[in-house]
Amino acid sequence: MVLVSEKDMEYLPKTLGFWDKLTQNQKDLVMTYVEEVKYNKGERIHGGGVDCVGVLLIKKGHIRVYILSDEGKEVTLYRLGENDICILSASCVISQITFDVHIDAEADCEVLKVSPIIFERLCRENVYVENFTNRIIIDHFSESMWAMQQILFMSFDKRLAIFLYDEITRTKKNKIKMTHEQIAKYIGSAREVVTRMLNYFAEEDIVRLSRGVVEIIDKKKLQELTF
Numbered sequence: 001m002v003l004v005s006e007k008d009m010e011y012l013p014k015t016l017g018f019w020d021k022l023t024q025n026q027k028d029l030v031m032t033y034v035e036e037v038k039y040n041k042g043e044r045i046h047g048g049g050v051d052c053v054g055v056l057l058i059k060k061g062h063i064r065v066y067i068l069s070d071e072g073k074e075v076t077l078y079r080l081g082e083n084d085i086c087i088l089s090a091s092c093v094i095s096q097i098t099f100d101v102h103i104d105a106e107a108d109c110e111v112l113k114v115s116p117i118i119f120e121r122l123c124r125e126n127v128y129v130e131n132f133t134n135r136i137i138i139d140h141f142s143e144s145m146w147a148m149q150q151i152l153f154m155s156f157d158k159r160l161a162i163f164l165y166d167e168i169t170r171t172k173k174n175k176i177k178m179t180h181e182q183i184a185k186y187i188g189s190a191r192e193v194v195t196r197m198l199n200y201f202a203e204e205d206i207v208r209l210s211r212g213v214v215e216i217i218d219k220k221k222l223q224e225l226t227f
Contacts, residue, residue: 021128033115039105046103052092061109075188078143161225
């Protein structure tokens with residue numbers, strides 16, 4: 001366990017919206033059972049229902065939350081970045097969560113991890129913590145339903161366009177450094193399907209393809225495909 005720094009202690013009140021509603025004993029409890037953890041890019045953080053990592057406060061990096069079929073197909077539910085909170089990594093202590101999720105580090109990550117047992121206790125003792133947790137679960141449920149809606153009801157060209165447009169908006173860069181296999185995992189498709197559609201986008205002068213990179217060369221055309 002890595003002891004948290006004084007700076008991290010200042011980070012907790014900024015990230016946990018219920019902090020000022022805790023008693024001093026509850027604050028001391030959190031600070032006693034929080035630790036700093038680092039994950040490398042590509043590392044598995046949470047591997048399904050048997051795992052109970054704890055509540056993750058993301059200081060740096062990005063993580064991906066997804067479900068995995070028996071055949072090994074991945075469907076991304078949502079992604080989290082700096083200053084976000086991951087609750088499903090403590091799904092073992094949240095009775096409302098009845099399905100298995102997997103969580104991977106998309107980039108090198110630095111997080112503060114709150115003990116799941118302590119967080120469960122806070123939810124039982126303090127209604128503000130419970131409400132805060134429920135709000136996050138509802139927000140993530142909405143994101144998950146949006147992902148499912150795209151898979152079930154949208155044409156593939158629109159789904160891919162939405163993903164590419166969201167990615168350049170998020171990173172503020174026109175070059176997306178991902179393989180076709182990685183993109184396929186994010187949008188719940190097969191690599192071959194992604195490759196065919198990207199080649200079509202390239203023929204339409206929307207993107208330029210190179211090894212491990214998709215460069216957006218006509219942002220307006222790409223945006224039009226998302227409507």
